[in-house]
Amino acid sequence: MMVTLKYIPIRIKYLLILSLFFSLSLISVKAQDSSIQIIKIAVPKFKYFYTDRLSDLYVTTQDNQLNKYNKRGELAFKYNENRYDTISVVDLNNPLQILLFYSSFGVLQILDRNLALQSELQLKQLGYQTITAAGLAADNNIWIYDAEKFRLVKLDPFGKVIKKSNELIGLIGDNRLMGQIWEQDNFLFIRASGIGWLQFDDFASFIQIIPIPDMNIIRIEAEKIWYMEDGEVNQFDLATLHKKLYPVPGLIGKFDFIDQRPALWVKSLGEEIFIYKER
Numbered sequence: 001m002m003v004t005l006k007y008i009p010i011r012i013k014y015l016l017i018l019s020l021f022f023s024l025s026l027i028s029v030k031a032q033d034s035s036i037q038i039i040k041i042a043v044p045k046f047k048y049f050y051t052d053r054l055s056d057l058y059v060t061t062q063d064n065q066l067n068k069y070n071k072r073g074e075l076a077f078k079y080n081e082n083r084y085d086t087i088s089v090v091d092l093n094n095p096l097q098i099l100l101f102y103s104s105f106g107v108l109q110i111l112d113r114n115l116a117l118q119s120e121l122q123l124k125q126l127g128y129q130t131i132t133a134a135g136l137a138a139d140n141n142i143w144i145y146d147a148e149k150f151r152l153v154k155l156d157p158f159g160k161v162i163k164k165s166n167e168l169i170g171l172i173g174d175n176r177l178m179g180q181i182w183e184q185d186n187f188l189f190i191r192a193s194g195i196g197w198l199q200f201d202d203f204a205s206f207i208q209i210i211p212i213p214d215m216n217i218i219r220i221e222a223e224k225i226w227y228m229e230d231g232e233v234n235q236f237d238l239a240t241l242h243k244k245l246y247p248v249p250g251l252i253g254k255f256d257f258i259d260q261r262p263a264l265w266v267k268s269l270g271e272e273i274f275i276y277k278e279r
Contacts, residue, residue, distance in 0.1 A: 035279045036251065036277070037277055040073075045063055046272075050092055057275065065080050065081075084107055085102060086104070091180055093182070093183070094140065097112070099136040099142070106131050107121070121159055128144065128148075131147065133180070133190055134180070141155060141156050141162055142157070143181040144181075151165050151166070152165040152188070152200065164204065165206075175195055176193050184221065186201065188204065196210060210225070215228070219259070223239050224236065224237055226246065
């Protein structure tokens, strides 16, 4: 696959402009004569992108390839999987142990930081015929949602059951838990189709419905949830249950999807990805 890389340095000489950008980005200004580097990556058949807590970039393509780019925008590693259908979940909560979930085949894979396959779990062979959500637990075990039994189940890497929830049909009805199961700060966060986002404790006991839209979120960190709504980035505070607009710097312009990390913004526009970072 051809990947082209282009560096476009932009010098920002006025402290006022620099301060405005970094105040919106929650980035501190260290010097008056700083600059923002924009890295442009063209990815044919681009489908979706993700960032991890180390600010590395991961891109999935329509032909089921996972690419990893370093902070300079250089292609570092790639992983091809031709046996299964589309990757449903890329869980990067632990950058050293990446979880991939192929929902159509009921397959979970664990990759290392170099995108080398470490292990694979065939859920259908274990008797789980309809798994619609999955995610890596904080202790590197695995959470799944069994849509036939209406239960959250925690498995060890060999498929042995560690714990499971009560039946959830009374809570969600015919709706399904979908996509990534996020475990953060001893809580689970899961998208419920037609309802919104649900919060559980790490024993899989239900806590509350979170009032944010029924759509994929950008990330969860430090009791805050970043998500997109109507083309804007919002932040929901789990401590106060308040949400606020999270301004995107004007320098970034139009985007299809966007993500933010300290000192870093990443956006997609068509088949191109742009990384905005402090030099």
